Amino acid sequence: MLFSTDDFWCLDMMKKNASRMRIVSVYDLPAAESIRALQRLRRASLIQIQSGLESEEVKVESDDILRQVYELVGGRTSYLARVARAPDMLDEAKYMVEMEKEWLLSRIGLIPDHDDDVMDEQKWASCSWLLLRHLAQKVPPVTEDITMTTLDEDLEMAKVSYAEARVISTRTDFLQPLDQAHIISIDVHHHVRPDSVLLLRAVQSVISEPGFDEDLDKTRARIDEIEGLHRQSELTVKEPFRVVVGKKEGKTVLDVIGLGGSFVSTNEDSENTEDPEDPKEELVRVV
Known part of the structure; x- marks a missing residue:
């Protein structure tokens, strides 16, 4: 029987009794394979668009452009196939990063002056950003200075252990919901990393905006303020x-x-x- 999943909780539940279970982890393609796959997909897309041309007559973008696309979307084949069909691959990759950023903010966007009704949701958001900021700061941003040395250099995803992630996020019950929401990924070695390179670039875009750190501090201070009010009791006497x-x-x-x-x-x-x-x-x- 084959069982396919990208959620960590399934492994956590099944490994207790599945003594004969074998785990095969599937990761994104490395840099060299990603660029070659992108070249083939791009050539096939251009031949389909420009009917009548031979494969040798189709001009594919330079290796510098392909490397920049790889650094933006990573080696996930579904992303590479989508970029390859676009009229401008680099613009499509940047657009995908922007859409991933907006989706991420719709899930865990910060509200510094939030009402007490959404305090629990802002707890999840602020603790999530503590972890995501730590991971994003460990990876350098996209560079346009491509050399022969860096052309085939693999992009290493930032990762921390599950125990470190618990300490950084200050909460132990938020990691699995983040995994189920495809914001982070937890592998069989209990390593926590961003779910994809595309999401990593979206996180880097968010934390590089002016005032992000201040908004995060204000949000956490507002949570402490609301919790402090909930712990207090007020006694009022009409006339001493x-x-x-x-x-x-x-x-x-x-x-x-x-x-x-x-x-x-x-x-x-x-x-x-x-x-x-x-x-x-x-x-x-x-x-």
Whole structure:
């Protein structure tokens, strides 16, 4: 039986009892294979568009353009096939990064001045960006200076261990939902990385915008503020009052006096009203 999935929780559940299970991990194509595949797909697309031309007569973009496309979308064959069919491959790759960015913001976009009704959603978003920012900063941005040395150099995806990801994101229960949403990927070695190169470039675009770090700090500060308000209890008294217990003509006297706007502190009240000849007089404040 073959079972195909890209969610980590399936492996986590099945490996406990599947003693004869064999795992085959499928990754993106390396740089050299990606560029060769892109050349073949591009040539086939141009032959289909420009009917009547032979394969040798079709001019494919230079290796520099192919390398830049690879650095934008990576070696995932579905992305390479889509770029190869576009009129301008480089513009299509940039457009795909922009669309991935907008999708990502629709899922985990930050709202610094959010209402308390969406606090839980912003917890997930802010903790997710802590992890994504850490991963994106470990990979250099796209470069246009292509040399023969860097032409076939593989693009290494940033990764951290599952334990490190828990510490960076400050939450242990957000990793698997991020994996199921195809924002991160968790492999059989418990390595956490961005789900694709395309998503990595989208994350790099977001964190490079001015004010991103400030928005992230404001969002987390707003969450702390709302949680602090939820932990507090407020007690309100309509009108403070004073209870005076004393003795007059051998009898105990209990007098309750409403203070209203003329309310003064206990220390000032006791200093002004205490009778030095009656040491048994007591002031009791009830709030």
